[in-house]
Amino acid sequence: MAKKATVGKVRASLRTIEAGGLRAELVRTRRRSVSLQLLPDLGLLLRAPVNASDEYLRDFLQRREDWVRKHRARLEALRAEDPGPIWSAGGEVPFLGRKLLLDVKDGSRRSARLDTEGIAVVVPDPADSRAVRAAVERLYAREAAKRFPPLLDACLERAAPHRLPRPELRLRAMRSRWGSCDPVKKIVTLNTRLLRFRPEIIEYVIMHELSHLRHRGHDARFYAFLERLCPEWKSMRRQLAGVFLD
Numbered sequence: 001m002a003k004k005a006t007v008g009k010v011r012a013s014l015r016t017i018e019a020g021g022l023r024a025e026l027v028r029t030r031r032r033s034v035s036l037q038l039l040p041d042l043g044l045l046l047r048a049p050v051n052a053s054d055e056y057l058r059d060f061l062q063r064r065e066d067w068v069r070k071h072r073a074r075l076e077a078l079r080a081e082d083p084g085p086i087w088s089a090g091g092e093v094p095f096l097g098r099k100l101l102l103d104v105k106d107g108s109r110r111s112a113r114l115d116t117e118g119i120a121v122v123v124p125d126p127a128d129s130r131a132v133r134a135a136v137e138r139l140y141a142r143e144a145a146k147r148f149p150p151l152l153d154a155c156l157e158r159a160a161p162h163r164l165p166r167p168e169l170r171l172r173a174m175r176s177r178w179g180s181c182d183p184v185k186k187i188v189t190l191n192t193r194l195l196r197f198r199p200e201i202i203e204y205v206i207m208h209e210l211s212h213l214r215h216r217g218h219d220a221r222f223y224a225f226l227e228r229l230c231p232e233w234k235s236m237r238r239q240l241a242g243v244f245l246d
């Protein structure tokens, strides 16, 4: 189910665990707590400490059965409303909250660039939607490198009263998450695919990750802090919820 999950170096150690009618990919890492993530393909990823027993993890999974069913149903409903971008000529793809028209031409040099009408793509075979998408994703990555650092600066400035340390910013195209934060190394990683959304939503993700510099887990204190940095976080989160990552 979760074959496409991006879990970095620990990918090779994935195996499956089942309980209560649910099946999750299990990855053990040097972490202290167990977490369950619903992936974009609606599969489940269970992250657990190295020494957690299988019995404990099955129990953990079983107790979250209602949560999983509820959120899967919600994601399916959202996706039924918006099936996602069409990666071919004449299709519209999201860019900073707007929809841009794709103009696809054939040529030996693969490229995608912004023009006044939309996005101009060149690929060897215009009917190859994967190649079109790959070219646009590279454009997203280039634009993210240009546009995300100033957004981080703006967020840090607004959060200045809380005296957060300035994290190192890394950018990656990711399949299972919009961002992550390593509070120990002070690294915030943002998904270049966030380039699809309007800047306010990108800033919400940044504020979420910055909040992890203060509170590691997603507990009540974390959300109280996030609320101070980004009072609109609930509506922003809803807008990200139904979006395909892959």
Ligand SMILES: [Zn+2]
Pocket: 208, 212, 218
């Ligand atoms: Zn988080």
